[in-house]
Amino acid sequence: MSINEVILSASGACKLINSLHSYCFSSRQNKSQVCCLREQVEKKNGELKTLRQRVSRSDSQVRKLQEKLDELSRVSFPYLSSLLPFSREPPTMNPMVEPLSWMLGTWLSDPPGSGTFPTLQPFQYLEEVYISHVGQPVLNFSFNAFHPDTRKPMHRECGFIRLKPDTNKVTFVSAQNTGIVEVEEGKVNGQELSITSHSIARISFAKEPHVEQITRKFRLNSEGKLEQTVSMATITQPMTQHLHITYKKVTP
Incomplete structure (x- = not known):
């Protein structure tokens, strides 16, 4: 029985x-x-x-x-x-990344982001951003975009953010699902980070027109939301704003 x-x-x-x-x-x-x-x-x-x-x-x-x-x-x-279940205490933040601590957390687009470019139709997208640390003098990040209606995955990238010791100079290293790997450098001033591409590498069959330069600006606004603005230049178009999105923090 x-x-x-x-x-x-x-x-x-x-x-x-x-x-x-x-x-x-x-x-x-x-x-x-x-x-x-x-x-x-x-x-x-x-x-x-x-x-x-x-x-x-x-x-x-x-x-x-x-x-x-x-x-x-x-x-x-x-x-x-x-x-196995994660039971360890969160790592202590390395003092080197303190100037970027305002970026830490899980962020969700609010409202949807907007994209435009002379060679593209205007579009909107949702995005989840996860920025964390493991106690090293570096931040880890991932950006995952989704179609606002179908929720299908779109652009995705991940990488690391480093600061040069005893300066406000920042390096942003990113690998993207479009076949692009880039290194951007710039400076952090208060709760604003501005960076410009230093080098861009791509797979041999990357879609044209190829991106020649990228700039980004992150800032924490007065409402405690994270904003990102991305501009880019291609072999056929000059530097033009491409993306703008605002995120609200959902976890520290």
């Missing part, structure tokens, strides 16, 4: 007990019927006992598995940490 069947059968034990009580006080029921009901109740009690034993064994197995997971979490195997 399965556990579900036992549970269903056990749930009827109370009904049988009530029936037994009724039979015991009814002059129309004979002794053999009462004995039969008593036997059924005893059978149900036995099934309940078996069920409790099964549950107890399952609890024991769960505890043993948890002990093994705890033991594995203390061993530093490559990639193992991604399979």
Whole structure:
């Protein structure tokens, strides 16, 4: 009998007990019927006992598995940490990235961003931005854009932001799903970061016209929202604003 069947059968034990009580006080029921009901109740009690034993064994197995997971979490195997619950304390921020701490967090577009360029039709997009640190003198970032109606993935990029020691000079290193890898450099002043492409590399079959230069400006506005403005120049078009988007912070 399965556990579900036992549970269903056990749930009827109370009904049988009530029936037994009724039979015991009814002059129309004979002794053999009462004995039969008593036997059924005893059978149900036995099934309940078996069920409790099964549950107890399952609890024991769960505890043993948890002990093994705890033991594995203390061993530093490559990639193992991604399979286990994250329980460590957040790393302490490196003082080197303090000037960019206002960028940290998870940000969502609010409202949708807008894009335009002489060779493109105007468009809108949603975007999620995740900027974090792991205690190193560098910030990690990812930008993931989505179509506002279909939610299909669009532009995606990820990389790192570094500061030159004892200066406000910033380097922004980015790899994009369009086949472009770029290094941008600039300066952070208060809660504003302005950077311009220093070098751009691309795959051999990147879509034309090729991007020749990119500039970005990040700023934290008076409402506590993060703004990004991107301009670019291609081999056929001069430097022109391409993207503008505002994000609201959803997690620190």
